[in-house]
Amino acid sequence: MLTSLLVANRGEIARRVFATARRTGVSTVAVFSDEDAAAPHATEADAAVRLPGKTPAETYLRESLVLDAARTAGADAVHPGYGFLSENADFARAVLDAGLTWIGPPVRAIEVMGSKVESKKLMADAGVPVLAELDPAAVTESDLPVVIKASAGGGGRGMRVVRALDELPAELDGARSEAQSAFGDPTVFCERYLDTGRHIEVQVLADRHGTVWAVGERECSLQRRHQKILEESPSPLVERTPRMRTRLFEAATRAAEAVGYESAGTVEFLADEHGDIFFLEMNTRLQVEHPVTECTSDLDLVRWQLRIAQGAALPPEPPAAQGSAIEVRLYAEDPAQQWQPQSGTLHRLDVPGVTAEFEPLREPGVRLDSGVRDGSMIGVHYDPMLAKVVAWAETRDEAARILGSALARSKVHGLTTNRELLVNVLGHPAFLAGDTNTAFFATHGLDVLARPIASAQSVELSAVAASLAESAANRRVAPVNASIPAGWRNVPAVAQSKVFTVAGTGNEIHVAYRFSRDGVCIEGHDGLTVVSATPELVVLDVPVRNDVVRRRFEVARHGSLVCVDSPSGPVSLIRRPRFTDPVEQVDPGSLLAPMPGTVVRVAAAPGERVTLGQPLLWLEAMKMEHTIAAPTDGTVRELDVQTGDAVDVGTVLAVVLADDGDARHDSDEDTGSRKNSPATEERT
Template sequence: MITRLLVANRGEIARRVFATCRALGVETVAVHSDADTDAPFVAEADQAVRLPGNTPAETYLRIELILAAARRSGADAVHPGYGFLAEHADFAAAVTDAGLTWVGPPAKAIAAMGDKLAAKALLADAGVPMLPSWTAEEQVTDFPVLVKAAAGGGGRGMRVVRDAAGLAEAVASARREAASAFGDGTVFIERYVERGRHVEVQIVGDRHGTIVALGERDCSIQRRHQKVVEEAPALIAPELRARLHEAAVAAGRAVDYVGAGTVEFLLAPDGEFHFLEMNTRLQVEHPVTEAVTGLDLVRLQLLVAEGAPVPPGTPVTQGHAIEVRLCAEDPAQGYRPATGALHRFTVPGVAGEFTPTQGLRLDSGVVDGSTVGVHYDSMLAKLIAWAPSRAEAARALAGALARAELHGVTTNRDLLVRVLRSREFGAGNIDTGFLDRHPEVLAPLLPAGELPLVVLAAALASAAARRAAAPVLAGLPSGWRNVPAFPQFTRFTGPDNEEIEIRYRLDRSEALAEWSTWSDVAGKRRAAPEVAPTASGPGGDPAAGTDPVPVVALVEATPARVVLDVDGVRRVYGVHRVGSAVFVDGPAGAASLVELPRFPLPTAELAAGSLLAPLPGAVTRVHVEAGQRVAAGDPLLTLEAMKLEHPVLAPTDGVVAELPVPAGGQVETGAVLAVVTPVEEASS
């Protein structure tokens, strides 16, 4: 039996495996990079071994370091998690050769499925339906096609190509990204199915020759070919479900599969399905299967690794489960990854963590105070909701996400809520192109018209904090004067980097006497000045371009909580301040603000047309030269960060004036990557 398990992974999946180990009485060992020294998964392990360095190539991808950690810690088994070395046949063989128990499929099965080209050929012979594919660019005659990495997964090394002109660059880019992520730049080309659905089947095999299907999942809502929302069971007919399960089991039998694995299919609009790939590991989305079956898949993995048989037959599913991947990224900016300190991470209503739970489950790799760095992917946590029906699960999940306090790092929370609440999702009209067809889900939850109230709440909370910290005369009302001639004012940087000024005045009873806001970017007043909260109706002058102004009364203002009566409806705003950053959570949505100093210090002025690094990374390629003329949208250089390539494009027609960072150069957030002088200025 396994007594001490080393998890050769990090973050959320390490914590997930540790949770089951604790329930089974198995001791745990973590391995960690320097960047992860203070991560929650390290603190939760019984033992931890440092892997010197930060990048995956220095740490989590080093087979010899992980085996040495197992020897030093006395571990007798290794669980690979997912990603990194989870589907590395040489790693599985090395663990077994070292006399350790490998919690995963045999190295032979991993090798067979790890090369997607070889896997397609093998499973085609087993009768599994396949899409046509090619290994050379000149073989392709019909478009659209999908360029795919032959090794690895997670959407990395994948590119959709709709015409012959873009094929060569897509192949080259996919090769670079695949080589960086998996150490193997081999790619192939496959026919791309428009409006297809991504449906996968969870299988488990044992050492006695039994392979069972544990149900299927629909993972169609994706960005950059990476899953965002997953659910179980899939909305498919019973006959199709049976065929999918049969094909998945046939795929497992073709390689004598042992352990937990997933066979992924593309379901075409005509009802036909085709094999995509087989993941020889636990999937990120396994919790939805656990929710509807009541099974602990990690427990099954451990028991199978010890030689136990799997329960025969497909289990009966109950209810519906939906999972979302909460990521540190900005969907409105091309899903650009975000980094920084996570000051607060709170999700209300969670019934359990990391193990099968009916209700709301949270599997998180972060906690309050965690730092999101550049070395690993952007996923922070998975939130899973189970309910008797799909509609109930979607509503509960959206509500918990909307009320979550996520402070300090930009996330995709608003997009997830909008997807779950959308009419198309509710009707089950989903496919892999869902996000491309519904750009409206990229909009923030907080309506633009609600921002003035959020800014007002932030200003009142900041004033309350200053009064609470005042060394003298703390009992005086904020902004008190003998002759209240002028309102108080505070300036903030808003969600879109617009500068917003809030002006307000409290009377002698500390009631809100007047307030107004002004945005320098929007160029119009969001609320009319000198609006008394006791007015009979909203103010504002449409003819003058001012918005209607709600009648607002101040009910309560503390440093952490502001209560406003808005047109007779009481609203509560939670306010959390960290330095100059102010995070406001209100009933209509959340916003992150930065309070600006009243008397700012002078700073160096950037050259016009400067393009700044959005996050730390490495410049992998420079596509232009100084002095070269470019058109808006032309690629200038490629920045690699968080294991993905991010093209930097010309914002306008112009001339490249500066390229201060050469290929191979490392940059920090805010570094100047290029300067493009607009055409008009360049010709003057």
Template sequence: MITTLLVANRGEIARRILRTCRDLGVATVAVHSDPDAHAPHVREADAAVRLPGAAPADTYLRGDLLVAAAKTAGADAVHPGYGFLSENAGFAREVIGAGLTWVGPRPRAIELMGSKVEAKRLMAEAGVPVLAELDPAAVTEADLPVLVKASAGGGGRGMRVVRSLADLPAAVESARSEAAAAFGDPLVFCERYVESGRHIEVQVLADAHGTVWALGERDCSVQRRHQKLVEETPAPGISAALRRSLHEAAIRAAERIDYVGAGTVEFLVAPDGGFAFLEMNTRLQVEHPVTECVTGLDLVERQIRIAEGRPLEGRPPAPDGHAVEARLYAEDPARDWAPGTGTVLRFEVPGTDAVFRSPDRAGIRVDSGVEDGSEVGAHYDAMLAKVVAWAPEREDALRRLAGALARARLHGPVTNRDLLVRVLRHPAFLQGEVHTRFLEEHAADGLTAPQAGPGTVRLAALAAALAESAARRARAAVLGAVPAGWRNLPSQPRRARYATRGAEVEAVYRSTRSGPSADGVVVVAVDPDRVVLEVDGLRHPFTVTRHPGLICVDSALGAVELTPLDRFPDPADEIDPANLVAPMPGTVRRVEVREGERVEAGRVLLWLEAMKMEHRVTAPAAGTVTRLPVAPGTQVGKGTVLAVVSPDGPDEASEPTE
């Protein structure tokens, strides 16, 4: 029996494992890097051990430190969660070698599936369909398009789609660099890229006594940069025959490597219904909550029981209803998925029915790694939380999830919430017409655009200004003072300026004896935290929340974050538009240009790694690179100048590029 379990992870998955342990009566130990010292998972564990440092390589990726932490805390078992060392056979062996129980598959199974090249060979032997492996040096025009893939790791890193032979060398080099940085292994290979394929995976659970369960499939086709955004089960629109074939293939895959524990076998399903093995994740998946919702199982509990040697009894439960999960990331889809960092000022999903557990009835589950006050840094993955809906029918689950996300109050780092809502409400998605190029195919529908358009932003600015005015009056009333800006006679309109998403917006209103007024808008009600405005006969309530240096306005029209601007800004504070600055802390991985080189608008200048992903820094306009103060390996902070591109003059713009 496991009595004390160390969770060798952080954030949302650590909290998820801790919840099950509390239910089972298992004592828990957390580990934390220095930035995570006050993280929720640390507070919720029975004990915690510090891993000195900040970078994953110095903390959560140090197997020796994790084993030592377990021994220090008196733990008798280790659960790796997902990511970090969860699929590291060497770490599993360290844990077992230290006399601890490893809550995961046998090290040999991890090793066999850790190389995608070796995994494909084994699956072919087991009769599981696979895509042919291509040597990058031997790819021909007839093979295109191809997908460059890292042999190790996952999560979309080290993957590139190539449609032209001319682009192949750069794609291979880029994939190798990213794979080496992420997994310590630069080996990549190519395989045929299936246009409009579906990413469908099967959850398996296997005990040490030879029993393997297939617990249904999940469709994970809606992705960005090969990383999943929305997952659901059952997969919509597939035939009973295909479902059965996928389940049988997954069981054969698990049996071939003598698998034990929870794992996922991933497949690529072509438009004609044919499918091929992609990889096997020898760990718990991020999207495991949707399977828990429809089966009623606690997969972490099952992992622990299997690690204790207990058998799977009876038959796997039949799925009930439909579940869909959306991943909330701290990133901006409208700005090439740039990650967001900073303090989470408010994290609230109204109507949440369950936290880290499946709801007892149709409703919303939230698994979150953050809460109010949490810090989001650049060292770790950008995922903040998973919001899951369960309902008897797919349509009901999608509607519940979209509504919960739309009403969520997410203040602080920018998120992909608006994109998720647009996807869940898109006609093609509602019809189950999903595939891995869904975002690209429907890009013209504005999926990545903020929900709040220019008109909503103007209304939000007006609501913010009116709420602030009401707050000033309330403060003055308490002090018995005259409110700032008060006039006995009619005066000029009141103005308030704000910055939002790189632009400026101005709110203009008048204070009259009968209350505030604004052109084209009826001001119905004003309080310090709530404003109701009427436009064209339709009333819109706005909730206004003031944080230091930031005003967040939430409404059914979309969320808007506003930074108040001084009425008379200091010209010295303005940033030269020729300076390209780091949008977040990170590490410069590759530099594609040199000083003195002329570049066109959109040219990639360098690659910045942050939050476990590589991000492009591009030229905002045609010009000449006049300064390049960074080199590969340079650590930079937010706002650091990465390059200076002096724009072309009127005569230079027409000159050909050398």
């Protein structure tokens, strides 16, 4: 009988497990790094134990520290969540050796499935279809394209797609280095790569009495950097392919039985458009996307993990799936800038219409699983996922519509996110038609999918609203006689003006307005009427042909950042100060750090001749390696960092003197990117 549960994890998954523990009467214990001391998972648990340090290697990956925390807090069970130590067989063994209950599968299952090479051999022997493993040294032109994978891990780390044989040696070296860094094991292998494959997985639950459930499939084909950002159940491909679900469930069940599996796990497959399936791997843990299955099955998978660990038996048959569920991962990242992760303060996260948190939806609506709150700091040491937003409905189209609307109307202030990309994907004709293979983003283009939700007119009106709201805020605190009516002047009114930069584009908007006895006149917006304006809410009557439409704009100010939310789409503006701080000026041609991180390699030196796109150095941040490349043909005039240096966002990394004699970063073409920011390429 469990009484106290420690979750060896952080953020959203720790809160998710705690929610079920509380519902089942089990007390909760959190562990936290120094950077997570004020995080929701640490402050909401019944008890919390500090893990000294900031990085994962110093804290959440330290087996001895986590076990000491369990003993100190009196926990009698450990749940690993996902990531970190969740698929570490040595940690699972140590938990059991310490006399604690391990909320997960047997150690042997973790060991066998932890090696992609060995697990594929076992699956082939069990009759599960697999893609043939290729010896990297024996790959030929006819085998291309191939994908290199790390044997000991997943999440896109150590994974490289190779399309040209002469690129294979360098990519193998890079993959091995990355695998060693991420998993402590440099072993890699190759297999055939399907450009337009489908990533489909089956949720399994198994008890120690021999019952194995296949609890529906999930399609996870929409990925960036080989990592999922949208998952759904049921799979559109499976729905329209005869007997595919039966074959998937049979293969997943055989895989679980072959290793004597217990608890919740996921068997992942690659499928082609004909419905042929090939085993990829088995995740011996709870998946990030498990809420999708919970919403279609009305099961609490964490509750079943706890029950199975205590010896409970599953009923003979799983519940039938109902309706359709779609989950998206809201990340602090900029898709338009090669998915560049973001860090800083999340001033606000408010998703409207949420009817459930960390539990199945029982009617059409929105579920939110998040590890952050208003004011949370998003650092560089952990994954930049802010939340998982899930919609369930009777049909897939309805679920997509509910989810897209909730995301579009969400208030997400302070960080660039992938929210607009997610909204655009959910409304895209190809997605609604179920054409969601792994090449979706390459096929339809990030320039289209990452475009702003708000139209150009909505951006202009949002800037007007921001100006009027700021003026109202100034009047609210101004020491003037309250009896004097707004707009009163003893001299002719002079237009007031404000200048904003649209975040993410660099475009400037100038707003000029004047107060008169008849109200507020907005220059350049004939027929636009200000109905009301407070520091938080501006209401405008907008002329449309021969009529007007009333629009509401909610305005929030966070220092120089102004966030305007309306049904027409969110707009983030940066208010331009009246005077520029000289300290903020940098030399032309300066390459600035796009995020806080650590310099892991340097490949250039002052005075060296470089060409456009040539790597100069590499930054590591948020579980990714970022290449800082030469923005032009020229000479490195300055190189201000070295390997091991920790840098803040905006730090000058290097200065490149172009061949024409000018130190510059890029051309004057409007690419939508910030001037003087480095060319970067992520490698996971």
